[in-house]
Each structure stands twice: as C-alpha cells, then as structure tokens.
Amino acid sequence: MGEIVATLTARRSFVGSLCFLAVLSLFLLPASAWAVEPALDLTVKDKPLDAGEVLKIAFSRASGDSLGRTGIVRYELLRQAPGEAVFKVARSFAASQRLGRFTYDDTGLKPGKHYQYKVRTVGADGFTAETAPCPPTAPRRQWFFTNKLNTLVATAIFCAFVLGFIHAARRGRPMFIRRIAGLDAIDEAVGRCTEMGKPTLYVPGISTISDVATIASLNILGQVAKKIAQYQTRILVPNRDPIVFPVAQDVVKEAFIEAGYPHNYRSDDVYFVTNDQFAYAAAVCGTMVREKPGANLFLGMFYAESLVLAETGASVGAIQIAGTDAISQLPFFVTACDYTIIGEELYAASAYIGREPTLLGTLKGQDLFKMVCLGVICLGVLLMTLGVIFRGKPYDDILQLITVRSGS
Amino acid sequence: MTTVDLLQRLLVLDRRIIYALLLVCAVVPFYMNWPPIKMEVSKETQDAYDAIDAIPPDGNPLVLSFDYDPASAAELTPMAEAVLRHCFAKKIRVLGISLQYSGQGAGIAAEVMPRIAREFGREQNVDWAFMGFQPNAVVAMLQMGEDFKKTFPTDYYGTAVDKIALMENIQNYDQVPAVLTLAGTAVAESWVTYPGMRYGVTILTGLTAVYVADIVPFYQSGQIKGMLGGLKGAAEYEKLVAHPGSGTAGMRSQKVVHYMIILFIILGNIAYLATRGRSR
Amino acid sequence: MKTQIPLLICLVAGLFMGLQYFIPAALPVYNRVNDYIQVVTAFSLVLGVVNLIHRHIGRMRPSGPQRRRHRDWPFSLAALVGLVVMLFAGFGTQRGPIFQSLFNSILLPVQSTMFALLAFYLASAAFRAFRVRSVDAVVLLVSAVVVMVGRLDDGGALGIPWLSRQILNGPNLVAKRAIILGVGLGMAATALKVVLGLERSYLGSGKE
Structure with missing residues (x-):
C-alpha cells in the first residue's frame, strides 16, 4: 500500500514539473507563436424569395481551432456598407460554441x-487575423414567389x-341546395324553446375571430338571434374570446333591432x-344546469x-x-347531440338559412372547384403510378407542376 | 326479477354508477402498480427519439415548446419530463418556450424545466433556458423565423436575452436543429404550416391522444418527423430513456378504464339485443 | 357609412393578406401587421376583463324592486377574488414563489380535473351510443373496440395494434381528408365572401 502511494506521489510530482515547464515555455515563446489563423470558407448569399433586405452569411472555424480551446476567443463578422470607408463589426460569435460552421442572416439591408464582409479571428491576447473581403454582394428584392x-x-x-x-x-339562375337536417332543426329548436319558455344557449366556439369557423358561427348567430327576437324569447351567448365577445354582442343587438324588438x-x-x-367549459356547463335552456x-x-x-x-334534456x-370533435358531437353539422356545412349555413342567391352562388362555385380538385387528385395518382412504372420522366416533371411546395 | 328485467334495467343504467366504477378503475391501478405494462415502442415515437438523439451535444438547442395548459398536463408533462431527461443525459441543450395563448403553459414549463435540470446538474442559461410565453402563436412563430430576440427580448425570469449564453448563436430557425411542440390544440398544426413549411424546420410533436388523429396526416406526409401520442407516447419515450414515470403509471389506469368501457359496451349490447323483441 | 367603412377596411386588409402570400417584397409590411395584431390582442384582453368585472359586480349588487342580489352572487365573488389574487401575485412577485405556488396548487389540479371529466363523459356516451342497431353501427362499434385496445400494450399476438393503425391510417384518414378538403374550400369561399362584402351578417344587421 505504502509503495503504491509513494509511486503515485512521485508520478504526481513528475507531471507537475512537466506542467510547470510547459507554462514557462509558453511565456518564453515569441509572440508570433500566438498568431491566429483566419476563418475559412466565408460565403455571402442573397436570401432567396424575400424583400431584398437580408444576406445569408456563413463561415467555418479557422484551421486548428478546436471549439475555442486553442487560443481563439471569438470571430467578428465585419461589414462594409455602401458609402462607408471602413468595415464595422456586424456581429460577434464566441469561439467556444460547439459549431463547425457559423451562420448569420444580416437583416435590415x-x-x-x-455590401462587403470579412471575418476577424480574435485570439486570447488580442492577436487577430482577417479573411479577405468577400466580393460585393447585393440583396435582391423579389416580386413573386415562383x-x-x-x-x-x-x-x-x-x-x-x-x-x-x-x-x-344575380341574373336569376335557380340554385339548388340539398337539405341539411341540422340546419332545418335550428327552427324547430328555437320554436321548442318558445313553447317551453326557456332560453336558447348559443356557444360560438372557443376560437378567435381570425378563425373562419368563428366568422361562420357569427353569421349564423345573426340569423338565429333574429328568429329568437321574433319569437320574443331569450338567447344566452357566453364568449371565450375577448374580440369575439363585442362582435357577438353587436350581432345579437342588431338582430333584435332588425326584428323590431x-x-x-x-x-x-x-x-x-x-x-x-376548461374554465369556460365549466362556466357554460354551470349555465346549462342553472338556466336549463331548451336548446x-x-x-x-x-x-x-x-x-x-x-x-x-x-x-339537462x-x-x-x-x-x-x-374533425376530431365531430365523433363526440355525433354521439351526444341530436343533430350535427359536419365540416363545410357550417360554412354553407349562412347561405342555407338566409337563402340569399349571391351566397348560394358561392356554394355552387365551391362545389365545382371541389370537382376540379378531385380531378387533379386522380391525375396526381395516375402520374405518380406511371412515374413508378416508367421510372421517372416525363411523369415526375408533370407531377411537379401540380405539387404544392413549401418555402416562405 | 328475471334476467330480461335485469338487462332492461341495465339499458337505463344511472350514469352515476358508470362514473363511480370509472373512478375506481382509474384511481386504483395508479397506486397499485397493477396491471403490468409491456410497452412496444411505435415507429412515430422512435422517429421522435432518433431526431432528438441526433442533435449534437452542447451545440444548438432543441426548441421545446410548452403549448398546453394544465388541463392537458396529465398527458403532456410526462412527455416533457422524458424528453428533458433524454436531452440532459446526452448534454443536448434545450430552449424552452410557450405559445399557449393564456400563458399557462409557461407556468408548467417554469416548474418542469428547472426540476429535471437539477436532476442532471445542468446549468440554467447555459445548458437550458426558458424564454416565457407569447400570446399570439402564429405571429410569434413567424417572428422567430426572422429574429428570436425580437420575439423573446427577455427570458421568463426577466434576464435580458443578450446575457443568456445559450441564445448567443440563436438568430432564427437556421440555428435550430428541431422543434418539439407539446400541444392539445391547433398550435401543432400551425408549427407545421408556418415554421415547418416556410422555414423548413424539423417539427416533432407530442400530442394529447384526442388530437393525434388530426395530426397523423402531417406525419404520414413527412411534414412531421416524429410524434408522441397521448399517454402511450409518453410511456414509450419513458421506456426509451429507461426511466418509467407518470406516463407508464397512467397507462395502467388507461388500460383498466379502456377494458371497463369495452365491458360496458358489450353488456349494453347484450341487454339491447336481449330486450329488443320486448320493446317492439 | 356605418357599414361601408368596416367593409372597406375588410376589403383592403383581405386583399393585402391574400396578395402578400404571393409577393416576397410585401413581407416587411406583413411582419409589421403581425406586430400590430399582437398589440390588438393584448388590448382586447382588457376589454374582456372589464366586461367580466362589470358583469360580476352587477350580480353582487342588490337590484330590482326587492333589492336582491343575483342568486349566483357567491360564484361572482369567487371569480373576482380569484382575478384579484392572481393579478397581484403575478405583478407583485414577478412570477415568484406565490404565483407559482398558486398556479401549481390550485389552477393545475382544477384544470386537470376538468379535463379528466372527459373520461367519465366518454364512458357514459360510449355506453349509450354504441348499440348494434344497424350494420353501420356494428362497423363503428368493432372499430372503436379495436382502436381502444390498440392504444394499450395488449393484443399484439392478435395483431390488434396493427389493425388499429390500419383503421386510423386507412378509412379514418380517407374520411378526414375528404372533410378537410371540403372545409378548406368552405373556409376559402367564406373568406372571399367576407372580403368582398357579400357576407356581412357578422357586422350586425347586414343591411345599410
């Protein structure tokens, strides 16, 4: 045991001496030994498909730099704007970050x-090295997402x-619209409330005004409120969204005025x-239990x-x-409600209840376009199948024409 | 009382009896460690795990977005815990944000992130940071595509973004290897539509079971690279990180409750078929 | 005038939002508009809170010929106390321990409880709804049972998880995509009607 301790102590003192010598030699080295290398592979590119205010810049670490452990402290990106004589620091990157390549979007150009850019490598003691300036690059404004x-x-x-x-x-062409049971039942429901002397509870969903479903709901609310006003019963409209709330209030108020009450x-x-x-859900459930609405x-x-x-x-009956x-809520409603208006029927409701020809016209246009979509889907399936059978061209190229692509 | 009378009674069973039985079935397994659970990891969960696992240690962070409120916490917090354990064990940095509209997701993140970070001794603002919440999810997503610092000028605790080491190299989605959104509402869809489609960010999702069906089409089309669905997804991830937690415990309750509901459906149908002739 | 100005604003805003989708040069304006939306959202919350306070104070005040409070006034009091306590805990302690403790010990369990109610409602709804009344109902019932078991760790030997995935990714998804297509077109048509001022019920009377 004693031998082991002695050996370890001896080794430790030996290692300690080596470290001391290494540190000493560092102080004795000439300054040029600290010289840092410039960053590598600086690229400056215009950001595609934008308003022409951004350049995308990227560069790699200097050779020999290993995550900032070799004396390099940071990299500074220098920019020379049009009309300026000197390069100024646009952004600084700590060398300790575990990145092989640094990227930056220079915005507001x-x-x-x-614009011209170069990268300055900064060492621990202030020694620096710079890359050659990149060729002048201009951000380009695009006017169309190709x-x-x-x-x-x-x-x-x-x-x-x-x-x-x-x-x-508008020119009088008759428009047929199929029967939608759920929308027909609204009349029945309001009538039932009148007979029973109970209020109607109208929940306009829990989304915001920017949701088209909410706008569709408010459109229906106007027509339902008018009927309720004519029957001289009450309508309760609890709201979850603070912007939907004043709109709903205005819609109901106007409906009562229009109905003459x-x-x-x-x-x-x-x-x-x-x-x-869920606090909203709890409050609406409480209203149902206390007020016992008829519909x-x-x-x-x-x-x-x-x-x-x-x-x-x-x-509550x-x-x-x-x-x-x-879509994911439809099964719940189908299970627990008497009538369910599914998907796009909600958007058709305003036209269906109001029977206004212009609104019915939009439904027809929508249906025709749906047929076009179905045709395009079939075409896509056909092209993809042919592409697989005949290994690509020209079918894949035609398929590209109808493929919706991502990006800005 | 004849069997048919009994079955007829069953048809009009008081819903409170169902509620009481369900309560027992949900609570008892949670505390009894019974029945045993043998999870097999699904492809969706494995994909999410692999995508996170591929992020280099101590490099650019995974963005973990707490886009849920306390109501969904039972399903989604186990996912957050499992993912954080995975990241911290592998020294993957994590940038927490919340785009849940009322800010309650931030309250959850402020409790979960420091707790799991302490388990692994990971340092705040260096290995992880929590930037707080923004109320308008889509607008915040688009803003982050231009500049994270504009969207989150300070973190949840009031520290200026320039003083957070983790944020030093984060400008926009170019520096983000992946985003994992934990959501029970349409926020997940917005992550796909905006950062996913516009900026080409790798999107991963952790969803409440009821919302999974809405998002599956995006996973099938490759717009979502990995997906954790409900308690099952959480339990699978817990298995992958070898740390069974509340997701696995919840699966026990879910198992018993599902079988109870199936039993009731079968009993209800037996009663319906047996008494159909009579009611006619 | 009362209707025309909002319609004009709607037309201009709608056309801009439609066009910016195709014009990269419009992105800075679009980003600026997004900033404004943040501001409007923040202010709208004030509107909601003011209404909330007004409504609940109104319920607590004695009114009517008999000078009686609304029968639900204790709930109103609870709502107002909750509002004030959380407000001061949030502002006063800079999201400190009091706020976090209120959040963790009250809001979190209460909300989780509300969500947990779904399980109870689901059980009673399933019990009532899944009856073998027709062939369609049988298909629905069998699919439901397969998917429920598929969400568990059992049934692997019988291939139930596989079957469950097939149901979810096959017929279920086909139906959903069909609905999504219809919904998308419905949304686009509704948006077009609103932008062009053809649909104006949301403005109130919808007439001049």
Whole structure:
C-alpha cells in the first residue's frame, strides 16, 4: 500500500514539473507563436424569395481551432456598407460554441446596394487575423414567389368559379341546395324553446375571430338571434374570446333591432366568461344546469371541451345542435347531440338559412372547384403510378407542376 | 326479477354508477402498480427519439415548446419530463418556450424545466433556458423565423436575452436543429404550416391522444418527423430513456378504464339485443 | 357609412393578406401587421376583463324592486377574488414563489380535473351510443373496440395494434381528408365572401 502511494506521489510530482515547464515555455515563446489563423470558407448569399433586405452569411472555424480551446476567443463578422470607408463589426460569435460552421442572416439591408464582409479571428491576447473581403454582394428584392405559381393559378380559378356563379345567381339562375337536417332543426329548436319558455344557449366556439369557423358561427348567430327576437324569447351567448365577445354582442343587438324588438335585448345575456378553455367549459356547463335552456347550439371551432359541453347539455334534456369543422370533435358531437353539422356545412349555413342567391352562388362555385380538385387528385395518382412504372420522366416533371411546395 | 328485467334495467343504467366504477378503475391501478405494462415502442415515437438523439451535444438547442395548459398536463408533462431527461443525459441543450395563448403553459414549463435540470446538474442559461410565453402563436412563430430576440427580448425570469449564453448563436430557425411542440390544440398544426413549411424546420410533436388523429396526416406526409401520442407516447419515450414515470403509471389506469368501457359496451349490447323483441 | 367603412377596411386588409402570400417584397409590411395584431390582442384582453368585472359586480349588487342580489352572487365573488389574487401575485412577485405556488396548487389540479371529466363523459356516451342497431353501427362499434385496445400494450399476438393503425391510417384518414378538403374550400369561399362584402351578417344587421 505504502509503495503504491509513494509511486503515485512521485508520478504526481513528475507531471507537475512537466506542467510547470510547459507554462514557462509558453511565456518564453515569441509572440508570433500566438498568431491566429483566419476563418475559412466565408460565403455571402442573397436570401432567396424575400424583400431584398437580408444576406445569408456563413463561415467555418479557422484551421486548428478546436471549439475555442486553442487560443481563439471569438470571430467578428465585419461589414462594409455602401458609402462607408471602413468595415464595422456586424456581429460577434464566441469561439467556444460547439459549431463547425457559423451562420448569420444580416437583416435590415437596403435592396440592390452592395455590401462587403470579412471575418476577424480574435485570439486570447488580442492577436487577430482577417479573411479577405468577400466580393460585393447585393440583396435582391423579389416580386413573386415562383414556387407558388400553381397555388396562384388554383386561387384564380377558384375565385373565377365563385364570382361566376354569384353573377349567374344575380341574373336569376335557380340554385339548388340539398337539405341539411341540422340546419332545418335550428327552427324547430328555437320554436321548442318558445313553447317551453326557456332560453336558447348559443356557444360560438372557443376560437378567435381570425378563425373562419368563428366568422361562420357569427353569421349564423345573426340569423338565429333574429328568429329568437321574433319569437320574443331569450338567447344566452357566453364568449371565450375577448374580440369575439363585442362582435357577438353587436350581432345579437342588431338582430333584435332588425326584428323590431330592441327593448327585449339584454346586454347581460351576451357576455365574456374567461379566456381559459376548461374554465369556460365549466362556466357554460354551470349555465346549462342553472338556466336549463331548451336548446343548445354549439356552432364554431371546438376542442377537447366539446364532449363536456354536449354531455352536460344532454343531461339537462335540451335539444342539441352542433356544428364544427374540428374533425376530431365531430365523433363526440355525433354521439351526444341530436343533430350535427359536419365540416363545410357550417360554412354553407349562412347561405342555407338566409337563402340569399349571391351566397348560394358561392356554394355552387365551391362545389365545382371541389370537382376540379378531385380531378387533379386522380391525375396526381395516375402520374405518380406511371412515374413508378416508367421510372421517372416525363411523369415526375408533370407531377411537379401540380405539387404544392413549401418555402416562405 | 328475471334476467330480461335485469338487462332492461341495465339499458337505463344511472350514469352515476358508470362514473363511480370509472373512478375506481382509474384511481386504483395508479397506486397499485397493477396491471403490468409491456410497452412496444411505435415507429412515430422512435422517429421522435432518433431526431432528438441526433442533435449534437452542447451545440444548438432543441426548441421545446410548452403549448398546453394544465388541463392537458396529465398527458403532456410526462412527455416533457422524458424528453428533458433524454436531452440532459446526452448534454443536448434545450430552449424552452410557450405559445399557449393564456400563458399557462409557461407556468408548467417554469416548474418542469428547472426540476429535471437539477436532476442532471445542468446549468440554467447555459445548458437550458426558458424564454416565457407569447400570446399570439402564429405571429410569434413567424417572428422567430426572422429574429428570436425580437420575439423573446427577455427570458421568463426577466434576464435580458443578450446575457443568456445559450441564445448567443440563436438568430432564427437556421440555428435550430428541431422543434418539439407539446400541444392539445391547433398550435401543432400551425408549427407545421408556418415554421415547418416556410422555414423548413424539423417539427416533432407530442400530442394529447384526442388530437393525434388530426395530426397523423402531417406525419404520414413527412411534414412531421416524429410524434408522441397521448399517454402511450409518453410511456414509450419513458421506456426509451429507461426511466418509467407518470406516463407508464397512467397507462395502467388507461388500460383498466379502456377494458371497463369495452365491458360496458358489450353488456349494453347484450341487454339491447336481449330486450329488443320486448320493446317492439 | 356605418357599414361601408368596416367593409372597406375588410376589403383592403383581405386583399393585402391574400396578395402578400404571393409577393416576397410585401413581407416587411406583413411582419409589421403581425406586430400590430399582437398589440390588438393584448388590448382586447382588457376589454374582456372589464366586461367580466362589470358583469360580476352587477350580480353582487342588490337590484330590482326587492333589492336582491343575483342568486349566483357567491360564484361572482369567487371569480373576482380569484382575478384579484392572481393579478397581484403575478405583478407583485414577478412570477415568484406565490404565483407559482398558486398556479401549481390550485389552477393545475382544477384544470386537470376538468379535463379528466372527459373520461367519465366518454364512458357514459360510449355506453349509450354504441348499440348494434344497424350494420353501420356494428362497423363503428368493432372499430372503436379495436382502436381502444390498440392504444394499450395488449393484443399484439392478435395483431390488434396493427389493425388499429390500419383503421386510423386507412378509412379514418380517407374520411378526414375528404372533410378537410371540403372545409378548406368552405373556409376559402367564406373568406372571399367576407372580403368582398357579400357576407356581412357578422357586422350586425347586414343591411345599410
């Protein structure tokens, strides 16, 4: 045991001496031994498909630099803007970061103006090395996302279909719309509430005003509120979103005025509950249990609270009509509600209830475009199959034309 | 009372009896370590694990977005814990954010991240950081595509972003190897649509079971590279990191409850078929 | 005028948002608009909170001919106390231990409980709904059972997890994609109607 300790002590003193010599030799070395190498492979490129205010810069570590452990402290990116005589520091990168290659988007530049860059390597004692300046590069402004050409064509066709059918509808062309049981039942539900002397509960979903489902719901709310006003019963509209709330209040108020019963409108019946999903669900369930509405209308965007609302509504014996484009919530509504308006039927509701020809025209345009989409899907399947059988060209190239691509 | 009478009663069973039985079935297995669970890791979970595992240690961080509220915590917090354990054990840095609209996701992250980091002795602002929340998810996602520092000028605790070592090299999504969003709402879809499609970021998702079906098409199309679904996904990830936690415990309850519901469906149908003639 | 100005704003904003999708040069303006949206969102919350306080204080005040409080006034009191306590805990302690402790010990369990209620509702709804009334209902029932078992660790020998995946990724996804296609077109058509001012019920009366 004693021998082992002695050996270790001896080794330690030997290693210690070596370290001391190494440190001493470092002090005795000439300054040139500290000289740092410049960074490698500096590239400056215009950011594609943007407003021409960004250049993408990248460079690699200096040779011999190993994560900042070889005397290099940082790399400084220097920029010379148009009209400036000197390079100025645009950004500094710590050399200790575990990156092989540094990347940076230089933003806020002027489109079409030429910028030059170089990278300065900074050592621990202030020694520096610089790369040669890159060739002058200008950010270019683009005016069209070339990768979205097929989307633009599809959008144009869609708009043409919709506007064409609106025009036809205005000229008196009859428009057939199939029966939607859930929407027919709204009348029945409101009538039932009137007979029973109970209020109607209208939940406009829990999403924001930027959600199209919420706008569709508010459109239906206007028409439902008008009917309720005519029947002289109450409508309760609890809101989750603070922006949807004043819009809903205005929609109901206007509907009561239009129906000729402004004095029956109670501002307290359209109210903001909370921004929180399940606290909102709890509050609406509480309203159902206390107020015992004759009908519950859940129209708009819903998430996991859908079944909580629908089951509570079923337990208080209300007639329930739900409508949402939230696909994962549809099974819950189908299970627990009397009628369910599925997906796009929600968007058709306003046209269906109002029977206004221009709105019906949009439905026709939408349907025709859906047929075009189905045709394109079949074409895509065919091209892909042929591409597999005949190994690529020309089928893959044609397929590219109808493929929606990502990027900005 | 005849068997048919009994079955007829079963058809109109008081829902409170179902609730009481369900409560027992959910609570008892959670504390009894029964029934045994033998998880097989699904491809979706393995893909998520592999994508995170491929991130270089001590390099650019995984962005972990706590996009859920306390209501979904039972399903999603076990995922967060398992993923953090994986990262911290492999010295992968983690940048926590929250885009849950009411800010409650931030409250969860502020509890979970420091706790797991302490387990592994990882240092705040160097190995991990939590930047707090932004209320408008889509806008924040787009802003991060331009400049993270503009979206999060300070972290959750008020430290200026320039003083956070982890953020030194983070400018936009170019420096982010992957984003894992833990969500129970449409935020996950927005991550795919905006950072995924616009900026080409690798998107991974951890979702509540009810929301999985909505997001599966994106996984199939390759727009999502890996996916953890519900308690099962959490339990699978716990198996991969060899640290069974509340996800695995929750699976026991889920197992018993699922079988209880199936039993009730079968009983309900037997009663329905046996009494159908009578009711006619 | 009351309707025309909002319609004009809607038209301009809608057209810009549609066009910017195709024009890279418009990105800076788009980013600026996004910043404004953040500001509007923050202010809208104030609007909601003001309404909340107004409504609940109104319920607590005695009113009507008999000078009675609303029968639910204790709930209103609880809501207001909760609002004030969380507000002061948040602002006063800079998200410190009091705020975090209130969050962890009250909000988290309460909300988790609300979400957990789903399991109870799901059980009772499944019990009532899954009856073999028709061939369609049988298909639905069998699929439901297979998918439920598929979410567990059992049934591997019978190939149930595989079958469950096939159901989810096959027929389920086909139906969903069909609905998604319809919903997408419905959204686009509704957006077009709103932008062009054809649909104006959301503005109130919808008439001049």
